[in-house]
Amino acid sequence: MKTKLKKNWGYGLLCVAVVCCIQACQKINFRETTTEDVNITGYLDNNPETYSLLSDILYRSKTAGYLGAYGTYTLFAPDNASVSAWIKENGKNSLDDFSEDELLNFVRYHVVRDTINTLRFTDGKIKTPSLFGEFLYTDVQDGVFRVNKAAFVNRANILCGNGWVHGIDHVLVPPPLSLAELVESNSGYAIFTEALKATGFYDTLYYERGMEIPASKRFQTVIVESDAVFQEQGIMDFAQLKEKYSQTGDPKNRADSLWLFVAYHISNSGLFLEDIISASSIYTLAPKEIISTKLQAGKVLLNDDEFNGVIEPGAELLRVNSDVLASNGVLHESGQGISIKVRQQTPVYFDVASSSELRNALGGAYGNAGGLMTLVANGVPIANSFRFDRHDYLTMADNVYRYYGDLTNVRPYANGDFLDLSVGPGTANRVTWIELKTPYLVKGRYKVWICYAQNGNGVPMQVTFNPEKADEQILPNVVFFNQTLSASGISNADRGQPNADNLMLAQGYKRYMATVNDYNPNGHIGTKAMSGTYSDVNVGRLAGTIEVETTDRHIIRLEGLGTSWGQKFNTYLDMIQFIPADDVEQIYPRFYPIPGELFYRPQ
Known part of the structure; x- marks a missing residue:
């Protein structure tokens, strides 16, 4: 027995040495930590020098119980410095100045009911929404993960008994504006804002938390054309846009071309760039009309197609002005104009x-x-x-x-x-x-x-x-x-x-x-x-x-x-x-082994 124990002890040291050597060869841009089966609440309690304020928020909001019990969670944990800054940004002196509901929403926005380590982070939304009911977004900047383009992950993959903790250096705040308000707040989108209001789509994209709306319309995507893009097309103001597209004179009429133009820029799903790239097409609010998508040379292109043997150059989504979070979806900006392509059936x-x-x-x-x-x-x-x-x-x-x-x-x-x-x-x-x-x-x-x-x-x-x-x-x-x-x-x-x-x-x-x-x-x-x-x-x-x-x-x-x-x-x-189906010619052209050689019906 003693010999067997010594032998196993020797194997154990060997395994530890191998693991240490492997980890020493890896370049890691953040600290990775594991715990000894303590749950999330327990981990925060055990690290007061970093998370005492967050721990206090959990107890005040009565969420310490479920985050300390069995389950599957991921917590994005702001440290003491970031929570202190958040308190001041809200014009408060301490956590005593917040209501229980405010602190509850704070926790809910930072927690996802799923176990997600950084291997599942993508340049886009986390697939499971937060307990607040809205999606969080991750990307990488300078080799470090970010959340919602606001908080850097400074401690990643802290494994607890009921999930993962990722330390962040900034409090995550739900987007304050709806898509309609987000567009309107940008002075460079003035023409598009007027088009939204004239067609009634401003109301479609407006949302206040607590509003009861169909689940299919809870999250939306809008692709904006800036005033500069319109001006490149010779459209200097909304009046000229209306003159070009509104053939009925009533932009709220669903048969009106201006209504269809704006509808073509909106989709009933919250799509980040990652979703757009992988989808290959976006189904828009214009009935049965899609925007094709592709990734080419690092660029996200819209309606860049080859149709009937003809190359049709598309429009590029401007990454720096895209993936902008709103309370009810995502905003993107196109660098060129996009509109419905009128095509005739062809074989x-x-x-x-x-x-x-x-x-x-x-x-x-x-x-x-x-x-x-x-x-x-x-x-x-x-x-x-x-x-x-x-x-x-x-x-x-x-x-x-x-x-x-x-x-x-x-x-x-x-x-x-x-x-x-x-x-x-x-x-x-x-x-x-x-x-x-x-x-x-x-x-x-x-x-x-x-x-x-x-x-x-x-x-x-x-x-x-x-x-x-x-x-x-x-x-x-x-x-x-x-x-x-x-x-x-x-x-x-x-x-x-x-x-x-x-x-x-x-x-x-x-x-x-x-x-x-x-x-x-x-x-x-x-x-x-x-x-x-x-x-x-x-x-x-x-x-x-x-x-x-x-x-x-x-x-x-x-x-x-x-x-x-x-x-x-x-x-x-x-x-x-x-x-x-209505084409009388179903037999010709006929084909040949040499590419491009076609045989048409004799005249």
């Missing part, structure tokens, strides 16, 4: 494997003939555009999502590439569905064509638009990736007849690759024979018609059906085409 030919997001994810390997590329690693989706329902498929070496760049005469894929989707419903270690983020679709009705290269092992799939969302639409036609064009009822021999395309179209099928009867201005002749061997393996299948309610990027899910389909599960997805 969208989504070549899945050629999409820029997938090309970027392939790390420059795009275009290698016959290359096999894993499009997801360790269950992480690509650029938020390619998602799977399970992530254990990597346990099988042959079961990966692959990109093919190989050109063959048998299956001359559009732009020379396709995706081999190893989908196997009801089969161990195989995914059962995938989701793809579409290019921008202008609101309206579209026919959805799934274009594929037939393989006998291909899996039948159900297509769903915006799955698990309010506008979810399950398309009626199952796409059998193992079927050829013969499934249209038009035989191989008949596909060369003049009316064959229209007959196939009537059954929800079409050729999407250029045939040998197609020519384009560059002198190319289509590669697909009209009939004969392999003339029918490139298939366009109508999955159904969708109603796109909001101009945005949306989600398409392809879900495998059945239990077992062959051994290799080769499902060759080439394109997804979204063609306006």
Whole structure:
């Protein structure tokens, strides 16, 4: 027994030495402390030289009990110096001059009912609101964490029995102004302030604590254009803004363009920069209108899009004037003007494997003939555009999502590439569905064509638009990736007849690759024979018609059906085409292995 104890004692010293060495190698910008299972109240009581005033506030507000009991909390703890400064800033002499309710709100604003250490701090709001009911904001300045851009964290990650304590050097004060008042208080926002009042949105953005409002409108986001930005657009005052936008003369009319312009700058959710970057789009109060967002070269850009092959430069959010807290949300300032983009429906030919997001994810390997590329690693989706329902498929070496760049005469894929989707419903270690983020679709009705290269092992799939969302639409036609064009009822021999395309179209099928009867201005002749061997393996299948309610990027899910389909599960997805439902032309243009070469209907 004595030998065993000595041996364990030696191991203990070794572990301590290793931990000390590891910590010595880390650069820490603040003090980290742990306690011996004392709860938050006990920790403050045990450190009166730093937190005696905060401890006194807990007892006076009758919150010492729950912060000293079992639970999960995070306390941002202002030290004695900062509490003393706060007392003076309020024109008081001591804590005796505050009511119990005032001290209770003080504590509630500094406490989050969650255990949050600095690893969970982001450049944005803490995901759980404080007990006061409003969100706290964290960021980093000069390598040190800040809270609400006012208090630096000087003692971080103090682990107590019921949560974490983070020492701060300034008392956190709830924002005194609502979004409406915050905008109005800035003399550089005079034109926007008048627009808010004229349209009625000033009342929408006004809030006094204690007001009863719907939960969906409790926190909002407003993106302001300054007077300087308006002036760059030739708008010197509100009268000129109204003249430009208010076509009805009544800015409170929801059909009025000025009302829509202001509504487009407001969202019914409190979005910090971090939320805006990750969202990819902001849904505004303008009905079914969004602002697209992206992070590029460290800049947060709005409506910086590529639409129908045209680059549309956007506006930059000015970080120094953004993430400004109000009592009911967050204010941001745009460095350029933003307005609703009026767009007409246009066909969208989504070549899945050629999409820029997938090309970027392939790390420059795009275009290698016959290359096999894993499009997801360790269950992480690509650029938020390619998602799977399970992530254990990597346990099988042959079961990966692959990109093919190989050109063959048998299956001359559009732009020379396709995706081999190893989908196997009801089969161990195989995914059962995938989701793809579409290019921008202008609101309206579209026919959805799934274009594929037939393989006998291909899996039948159900297509769903915006799955698990309010506008979810399950398309009626199952796409059998193992079927050829013969499934249209038009035989191989008949596909060369003049009316064959229209007959196939009537059954929800079409050729999407250029045939040998197609020519384009560059002198190319289509590669697909009209009939004969392999003339029918490139298939366009109508999955159904969708109603796109909001101009945005949306989600398409392809879900495998059945239990077992062959051994290799080769499902060759080439394109997804979204063609306006009222567009008479559903067959052309046809595609070619060389990128950018299109074949239009002969005149």
